[in-house]
Amino acid sequence: MMEEVKEAASVLSVHDDSIKVTEVLKDGDTLTFIIVSQKLSGTGEYHVDRTYEDFEWLQQHLFSQEDVPGIQGVIFPPLPAKPQVNASSRSIKQLGFLALGECQPYCKALETFLQQVAAHSILSKNKAVEVFLTSSDPPGRQKVKKNIFNRLSQAVEEMRKEGHKDVDEFFQNERDHNLVLTGCTKTAAEKFLDVVATEQKIAVACGHFSTALHLCVEPGEDPDKQAFSRVCVKLSEVFESIKKNMTSVAENNVNTLGLGLDLESRYQEAEREMLFRRTCKLVELENARRNTEKAKPVKKAAMEEVKKAAETEFEHISGVAKQEIERFQGARVEMLQQALVSWCEKQLLTAKESADQFNQHLEVFRGMA
Known part of the structure; x- marks a missing residue:
């Protein structure tokens, strides 16, 4: 250890x-x-x-x-x-x-x-x-x-702070923007996951159908049965190719745009948590200022110290938060751009490989005709 x-x-x-x-x-x-x-x-x-x-x-x-x-x-x-x-x-x-x-x-x-x-x-x-x-x-x-983060687990009464109006227009706009983006990215990730799940189901179904076609093969010397068996075998190969294509498409979706949307969604949640922590500190600062104004002379000095400490802490948090938001906005654009480019490249390559294979199948069927 x-x-x-x-x-x-x-x-x-x-x-x-x-x-x-x-x-x-x-x-x-x-x-x-x-x-x-x-x-x-x-x-x-x-x-x-x-x-x-x-x-x-x-x-x-x-x-x-x-x-x-x-x-x-x-x-x-x-x-x-x-x-x-x-x-x-x-x-x-x-x-x-x-x-x-x-x-x-x-x-x-x-x-x-x-x-x-x-x-x-x-x-x-x-x-x-x-x-x-x-x-x-x-x-x-x-x-x-x-x-x-321990305080967040106790924050039942603090959840009202999430709707507390900000004193800084920059942070209020960012909170509003984040609220919309958090919902949109989560929905986009969920919908895209549904697409991948459907592609995986299609791949499995094609595999089952490919296997089933082999059961239609009949032995014997009858020319019609032999011709039908050859068609079944070739169709089985076609559906096996479709299975491989759909499997590759689903894997590409997961490893490129899927991971990009997942990370974007989790990062939006991380930014929301940061903005909420800052809002909680803002409420604490406002309470400290009110308490200082209402304090009796004997406690005035002590309350002033509390207020100054809260102001200093809040300024530090806000300064770091602005830098973090600017960095995050640039990074998330680059991250999604990379995910989209990689997604397109992977799917184009898969489509080209599949097209070549399907052309080969088509030529075989033409020869059979």
């Missing part, structure tokens, strides 16, 4: 864009992910194995940095929900695209999470990130200190 991680400034010893989740190992209900990263020194690579609980350990350390000025203004890279070894309808609903295609989409999502944490100017300084990526020992299972 590695030692308790102390929250201290750290410079990563790996290239953030070199971090890869290369493999997943199954042991009963436990999944272990193999993570490889290139050393900055250029002398080799780090190879570590981590479970999902280790990823949660890292996330909790990132959340626990209350001593970092403005940390509540950070849009934390979203960690995917815990994977299920045997995907059920419930886990597919929870994980969406990440529950499809064996473990490849999920490994890609974890890889993206680590790359974004390692590339973040604030989060990458947490010692836990370096430990997670480079230590051969597994992270400790100790509980980390209370973090900024």
Whole structure:
């Protein structure tokens, strides 16, 4: 077990864009992910194995940095929900695209999470990130200190703050924009997932029909039966090709635009959480100002100190949040653009390969005629 991680400034010893989740190992209900990263020194690579609980350990350390000025203004890279070894309808609903295609989409999502944490100017300084990526020992299972998200679990009465009008037009517009985008991206991801599920069902049906056509083959010397059997065999090959085509199309959809929409949806939720944290701080600041105005002379000085501390904290959070939003808006456009380009390229390649194969089938049928 590695030692308790102390929250201290750290410079990563790996290239953030070199971090890869290369493999997943199954042991009963436990999944272990193999993570490889290139050393900055250029002398080799780090190879570590981590479970999902280790990823949660890292996330909790990132959340626990209350001593970092403005940390509540950070849009934390979203960690995917815990994977299920045997995907059920419930886990597919929870994980969406990440529950499809064996473990490849999920490994890609974890890889993206680590790359974004390692590339973040604030989060990458947490010692836990370096430990997670480079230590051969597994992270400790100790509980980390209370973090900024604990309050959200107690926030039944604070939910009213979500509709609290902002004093800054920039943040009010961003909150309104995020509310719309969160719903739209979630719906788009769900609809696209329905498309992929339908493609997978069509592929399975074509496979069944291809097998069934072989049952129509009849032995014997009768010319008509022989001709009918040849047609059945050829049709079986055609439907097998259709099955392979639909399978490839579905895989392309998952690994390109599907993962892009999934990440976009989870990041919109992460931004919403950040905006809500800032709104809660705004309400606290307004309450501190009112309490200062109403305070009796004997408590005036103390309340002034509380108000100044709240103002300083709120300014730090707002400053970090503006930088995060600007960075996020640029990154999300590039991310979706890459997903769309990759999606088009993959589907064009699949379509070309399928067209060539179907042309071959067509020539055979013409020869039979």
